[in-house]
Amino acid sequence: MAEKVLMKGNEAIAEAAILAGCRHYFGYPITPQTEIAAYMAKRMPKIGGCFLQAESEVAAINMVYGLASTGKRVMTSSSSPGISLKAEGLSYMAGSDLPALVVNVQRGGPGLGGIQPSQSDYFQATRGGGHGDYHMIVLAPASVQEMASLTFKGFDLAEKYRVTSMILADGTMGQMMEPVELEMGEVNEHDKSWAVTGTKMARKHNIINSLSLNSEQLEQQNFERFERYKKIEENEVMYEEFMMDDAEICVVAFGIASRVSKNAIMEARAKGIKVGMIRPITLWPFPKKALETAAEKCKAFISVELSMGQMIEDVELAIRCKRPVTLCNRVGGMIPSSEQVLATIEQVQGGLE
Amino acid sequence: MIVFEKPKALADVPFHYCPGCTHGIIHRLVAEAIDELGIEGQTIGVAPVGCSVFAYNYFNCDMVEAAHGRAPAVATGLKRSDPENHIVFTYQGDGDLASIGMAETVHAATRNENITIIFVNNAIYGMTGGQMAPTSLPGQVTQTSPYGRDPKHCGYPVKVCEMLSQLEGPEYLERVAVNNIKNIRAAKKAIKKAFENQIQGKGFSLVEVLSSCPTNWGMTPQKALEWIDEAMIPYYPLGVYKDRSAE
Numbered sequence: 001m002a003e004k005v006l007m008k009g010n011e012a013i014a015e016a017a018i019l020a021g022c023r024h025y026f027g028y029p030i031t032p033q034t035e036i037a038a039y040m041a042k043r044m045p046k047i048g049g050c051f052l053q054a055e056s057e058v059a060a061i062n063m064v065y066g067l068a069s070t071g072k073r074v075m076t077s078s079s080s081p082g083i084s085l086k087a088e089g090l091s092y093m094a095g096s097d098l099p100a101l102v103v104n105v106q107r108g109g110p111g112l113g114g115i116q117p118s119q120s121d122y123f124q125a126t127r128g129g130g131h132g133d134y135h136m137i138v139l140a141p142a143s144v145q146e147m148a149s150l151t152f153k154g155f156d157l158a159e160k161y162r163v164t165s166m167i168l169a170d171g172t173m174g175q176m177m178e179p180v181e182l183e184m185g186e187v188n189e190h191d192k193s194w195a196v197t198g199t200k201m202a203r204k205h206n207i208i209n210s211l212s213l214n215s216e217q218l219e220q221q222n223f224e225r226f227e228r229y230k231k232i233e234e235n236e237v238m239y240e241e242f243m244m245d246d247a248e249i250c251v252v253a254f255g256i257a258s259r260v261s262k263n264a265i266m267e268a269r270a271k272g273i274k275v276g277m278i279r280p281i282t283l284w285p286f287p288k289k290a291l292e293t294a295a296e297k298c299k300a301f302i303s304v305e306l307s308m309g310q311m312i313e314d315v316e317l318a319i320r321c322k323r324p325v326t327l328c329n330r331v332g333g334m335i336p337s338s339e340q341v342l343a344t345i346e347q348v349q350g351g352l353e
Numbered sequence: 354m355i356v357f358e359k360p361k362a363l364a365d366v367p368f369h370y371c372p373g374c375t376h377g378i379i380h381r382l383v384a385e386a387i388d389e390l391g392i393e394g395q396t397i398g399v400a401p402v403g404c405s406v407f408a409y410n411y412f413n414c415d416m417v418e419a420a421h422g423r424a425p426a427v428a429t430g431l432k433r434s435d436p437e438n439h440i441v442f443t444y445q446g447d448g449d450l451a452s453i454g455m456a457e458t459v460h461a462a463t464r465n466e467n468i469t470i471i472f473v474n475n476a477i478y479g480m481t482g483g484q485m486a487p488t489s490l491p492g493q494v495t496q497t498s499p500y501g502r503d504p505k506h507c508g509y510p511v512k513v514c515e516m517l518s519q520l521e522g523p524e525y526l527e528r529v530a531v532n533n534i535k536n537i538r539a540a541k542k543a544i545k546k547a548f549e550n551q552i553q554g555k556g557f558s559l560v561e562v563l564s565s566c567p568t569n570w571g572m573t574p575q576k577a578l579e580w581i582d583e584a585m586i587p588y589y590p591l592g593v594y595k596d597r598s599a600e
Contacts, residue, residue, distance in 0.1 A: 024434070
């Protein structure tokens with residue numbers, strides 16, 4: 001058993017990125033994720049890496065674009081308003097098939113919003129965020145340990161499929177401290193023959209590009225990209241089942257909402273209510289099959305969110321609206337209490353009787 | 354006997370540029386500099402959005418196509434990946450560099466980012482069909498300033514070299530033109546120096562090249578070259594605006 005250290009969620013992300021071989025970080029300060037930048041600013045110069053504070057989120061994501069073009073591991077992090085600014089770059093990276101890791105420690109919105117926790121960038125993250133047909137792999141940690149392990153895995157998945165991986169966390173995950181085991185294993189090597197590192201006069205030039213004025217060609221590129229997305233959906237779905245064996249009610253929640261929900265489920269179980277939870281760890285690809293299977297036995301679903309009902313649409317789609325889905329939510333930086341989730345469970349149970 | 358050859362760093366593909374456009378000359382000067390310095394194998398170029406968007410097809414070195422205005426940020430990533438071995442240049446127009454990409458330009462300059470920028474100023478948005486650029490001259494008629502650019506309504510042109518020369522950061526700023534043999538020779542010298550500076554680790558080097566756009570200026574190629582002398586150079590004087598090593 002490896003040694004555990006007590007870390008803040010944001011710092012766990014930064015250290016795990018370094019362990020994954022990331023030596024370049026570009027970012028712009030924004031609450032509540034600035035600890036990631038501060039950690040990188042301290043560590044990178046000591047390990048031969050590069051931390052650079054960009055003039056804007058727009059510049060930061062384009063520095064990531066440049067660095068990723070050279071085939072090396074690179075990351076940026078921000079919070080909701082900053083991710084909107086990065087959306088242009090995210091679209092270009094998808095169009096150029098560049099791997100990178102982007103962290104969104106969400107805060108309440110829209111607009112400048114607040115600085116307290118939120119999950120209201122769910123649509124933005126799971127639908128890509130910028131213009132055009134594309135996806136990112138979206139990973140939703142529910143503990144400081146997962147902040148680290150999903151960051152490590154995120155880099156690997158990004159390179160394996162040449163896509164952007166996004167850690168979709170929230171202010172609570174970023175700020176809370178928990179023991180973390182930092183033993184992350186080996187870093188996998190992936191093909192980088194596409195990278196621009198200078199031809200050394202030994203090969204034809206490589207071009208990193210998302211422009212294609214030939215419509216047939218652009219269509220083919222989209223088809224090819226979606227073939228890769230299909231493989232991701234087949235191979236990389238991650239979720240946790242909690243007390244689902246005999247569950248009649250299925251709570252669906254991720255991140256901080258899943259932790260609150262676990263407490264509520266234990267209390268409901270003590271009252272004899274057969275309730276369990278499916279916690280998506282990958283928000284894209286969404287654990288559709290797990291929910292579809294659950295819909296065979298469960299009579300009702302509850303989507304617990306820090307948003308006005310965003311993930312609930314994916315839940316309804318996954319179960320083809322076969323069962324009723326109830327929304328249990330708080331927004332604007334507020335977190336649903338376990339009492340609120342329990343009350344919703346009891347209310348849904350009441351409707352089943 | 355071959356007396357005149359295409360530079361090796363230029364790809365053997367037809368340019369898409371309009372007749373009389375001077376992008377072709379500027380491409381050639383960049384390629385000559387790369388050839389003469391023997392750096393093609395370690396050079397990575399960044400193409401902009403605008404008329405020279407297809408520059409990634411025209412150079413034989415590795416190339417990256419950037420989002421509109423973001424070339425200096427992309428170049429920063431490319432350079433910081435391997436500062437010892439990567440030679441990085443951007444090739445940008447006036448809309449790209451001096452309008453939408455102004456922040457990226459100024460901050461790459463103030464960081465003295467060790468990159469080379471070829472800034473092609475033809476005072477108009479060419480690719481989109483001739484709209485007013487940040488560098489369009491007062492009174493200049495364009496699609497979006499049909500009565501002539503009125504500074505009272507939409508402000509004055511941006512003088513990029515003059516502006517950047519106020520910063521502590523940049524190593525080298527020079528404005529040149531490619532409208533006659535004498536100016537082309539001076540432009541070649543400046544472009545080569547901008548690459549040499551990078552090889553020597555001196556830092557941010559930008560060469561502003563006054564270029565013609567006969568199509569969107571509504572002039573013959575000959576008249577367009579004359580207009581650079583008559584209208585552009587008086588507003589945008591040629592010369593070295595900053596050269597730290599020479600100070």
